[in-house]
Amino acid sequence: MEWSVGILMDKGTSIQLRRLIPSALLLVAEIVVAVVLSLTLTPSRKGFVVYDATLNGPYQPDSSIPFWVAIVVPLVSLLLSIILRHRHHLRGVTGDAPWILFFATAGVTTAIVTEVFKNVVGRYRPDWLARCVPSDVGVVSIDAFGATGADNPTCTNNAISESKLEDGHKSFPSGHSSTAFSLGTVVVFYACWWISESRGKTPTMMTAWRRAVLEVWSALQIAWAFAVASSRVIDNKHHVSDVAAGGLIGTCFGLLYSYRAWIEAGPPEGRPEDDGGGGVDEDEDEPLHNVSDSERYILQQE
Numbered sequence: 001m002e003w004s005v006g007i008l009m010d011k012g013t014s015i016q017l018r019r020l021i022p023s024a025l026l027l028v029a030e031i032v033v034a035v036v037l038s039l040t041l042t043p044s045r046k047g048f049v050v051y052d053a054t055l056n057g058p059y060q061p062d063s064s065i066p067f068w069v070a071i072v073v074p075l076v077s078l079l080l081s082i083i084l085r086h087r088h089h090l091r092g093v094t095g096d097a098p099w100i101l102f103f104a105t106a107g108v109t110t111a112i113v114t115e116v117f118k119n120v121v122g123r124y125r126p127d128w129l130a131r132c133v134p135s136d137v138g139v140v141s142i143d144a145f146g147a148t149g150a151d152n153p154t155c156t157n158n159a160i161s162e163s164k165l166e167d168g169h170k171s172f173p174s175g176h177s178s179t180a181f182s183l184g185t186v187v188v189f190y191a192c193w194w195i196s197e198s199r200g201k202t203p204t205m206m207t208a209w210r211r212a213v214l215e216v217w218s219a220l221q222i223a224w225a226f227a228v229a230s231s232r233v234i235d236n237k238h239h240v241s242d243v244a245a246g247g248l249i250g251t252c253f254g255l256l257y258s259y260r261a262w263i264e265a266g267p268p269e270g271r272p273e274d275d276g277g278g279g280v281d282e283d284e285d286e287p288l289h290n291v292s293d294s295e296r297y298i299l300q301q302e
Contacts, residue, residue, distance in 0.1 A: 063176075064234065111178075113253070114249060128168045133155060176229070176231070177247045182254040
């Protein structure tokens with residue numbers, strides 16, 4: 001009996017991983033596209049007014065929250081959640097593979113969309129004038145608004161690199177914000193998926209505490225995303241509308257890929273199925289009562 005259950009577990013794992021192959025290949029393709037776009041796209045150039053107060057913020061080279069930190073924090077949060085969920089047993093840990101895959105897919109897809117919009121829109125950052133230090137300020141009037149890039153004063157700030165100057169045209173939308181909200185949303189829905197495994201069970205004090213902790217954990221993910229977005233305004237890297245648009249983009253893709261992960265992962269281990277769970281599968285010779293709910297779900301979908 002133990003041998004047959006082991007065979008079923010291996011089959012369930014194989015089925016789940018095989019179903020993820022197309023999505024994994026798509027992720028690889030998206031990574032290639034993201035790299036190509038980052039190397040080839042250039043932002044559009046628009047006219048600007050040297051008296052525009054919205055572009056006159058001070059320039060600081062470093063960000064309060066670096067981009068890599070905006071990625072690492074939700075990544076560590078997701079991995080920590082997975083480790084804590086399986087702290088007492090390793091069986092069924094592969095059931096969380098869809099969440100890791102679509103967490104990465106959400107981040108890469110969000111990055112692609114954000115980068116395209118940044119270059120197409122070409123909006124100046126709030127610290128543009130400090131980056132550029134335009135020439136002939138005294139003879140440029142407010143009538144210059146809407147003029148072509150060639151008609152605008154040239155930049156004279158030799159202390160800043162060309163790449164930093166070009167980055168000054170990429171304000172809308174905020175990449176930090178879209179990434180933080182996209183990845184954070186997946187972590188929040190993983191916690192919701194985890195909470196759902198106790199649905200239908202007799203409530204216990206342990207269940208109540210676990211739900212409360214996961215709710216606080218989810219709130220922290222949302223708070224972190226807002227902290228990243230706020231830091232971009234404080235650092236004069238983005239306008240408020242930039243971070244709002246970035247947050248909207250990130251949340252949309254986070255919701256999309258959280259749904260995909262939830263569907264692919266199936267019911268979390270421990271959650272009873274609608275048929276009462278357990279029992280004997282009529283299509284199999286061996287009973288499935290010792291197989292986890294997530295493994296049973298995968299086998300039934302095959």
